[in-house]
Every structure is written in structure tokens, then in C-alpha cells.
Amino acid sequence: MKIFGEKHIRLADVYNNMAASSHNLKRYQDCLYYYTRSLEIKEKTYDVVHPKNATSFGNLGLVFHGVSNKALEEYYRKKELKIHQKMNNTYYIGAVEEAIKYCAKASEESNFTSPDV
Numbered sequence: 513m514k515i516f517g518e519k520h521i522r523l524a525d526v527y528n529n530m531a532a533s534s535h536n537l538k539r540y541q542d543c544l545y546y547y548t549r550s551l552e553i554k555e556k557t558y559d560v561v562h563p564k565n566a567t568s569f570g571n572l573g574l575v576f577h578g579v580s581n582k583a584l585e586e587y588y589r590k591k592e593l594k595i596h597q598k599m600n601n602t603y604y605i606g607a608v609e610e611a612i613k614y615c616a617k618a619s620e621e622s623n624f625t626s627p628d629v
Contacts, residue, residue: 519553519556519557520553521553521554521557523553524549524550524551524553524554524557525550527546527547527549527550527553528546528547528550528568528571530542530546531543531544531545531546531547531550531571531575532571534546535574535575535578538578540575540578540579543575543578544572544575547568547571547572547575548572550568551565551568551569551572554568560595561595561598561599562595563595563596563599563601565595566591566592566595566596566599566601566604567592569588569589569591569592569595570588570589570592570608572588573585573586573587573588573589573592573611573615576588577615582615582618583615585611585615586612586615586616589608589611589612589615590612592604592608593605593608593609593612596608
């Protein structure tokens with residue numbers, strides 16, 4: 513952090529890698545912290561509608577999938593989808609829509625409610 517500073521985009525990549533490692537170890541609290549820090553930097557560096565931000569929202573959705581919180585998983589997947597739709601990124605739209613359908617079904621079965629996006 514001393515070389516680039518706390519808000520440098522390379523630090524966002526480091527946080528993202530630390531989050532991925534934490535996710536593999538099922539350390540979801542650490543994972544959530546690192547993905548959130550990475551997203552904070554990316555949102556200040558890139559436009560709001562940027563594929564890296566979409567990926568970060570998708571990663572946050574995966575964290576909540578890991579802890580079986582389908583409502584929050586769906587919330588972040590919808591944020592990811594909105595970015596892909598605004599970019600007309602058809603490659604990802606179908607996959608994200610399927611993930612959202614899965615979350616919605618699981619939420620209905622568990623009586624979870626999803627926050628509005």
C-alpha cells in the first residue's frame with residue numbers, strides 16, 4: 513500500500529485475490545470484507561457501468577451463495593445483471609439471469625425476501 517496508495521486499482525486486484533482465497537477456504541467474513549474493499553476502489557476508478565464492477569457484484573453474490581443467503585445473493589446478481597444489460601453484454605446476461613431465477617426460487621422456498629435493487 514505504501515507504493516501505490518490505499519485507493520490504487522492494483523490494490524483492488526490484491527483484495528480481489530485475497531477474497532478468492534478466503535472463499536476457497538470458506539472464510540466468508542474475510543471474503544466479504546476483501547470483495548467489498550475491492551469494489552469500493554473499482555467504483556472510484558471506473559465508470560459505474562463497467563465490467564469489473566459487474567464482476568465484483570457477481571463475486572459478492574457468490575459469497576452470499578456460500579452462506580446460503582439467497583436474498584442477498586439475488587440482490588447482488590441483479591446489480592451485476594443491470595450492468596451487463598446497460599453494456600449490452602449478451603455473453604453474460606443469460607448466465608446471470610439463470611442465477612437470479614435460482615435465487616428467486618430458493619428464496620421463495622425459504623421465505624426470504626430480496627431487497628430492491
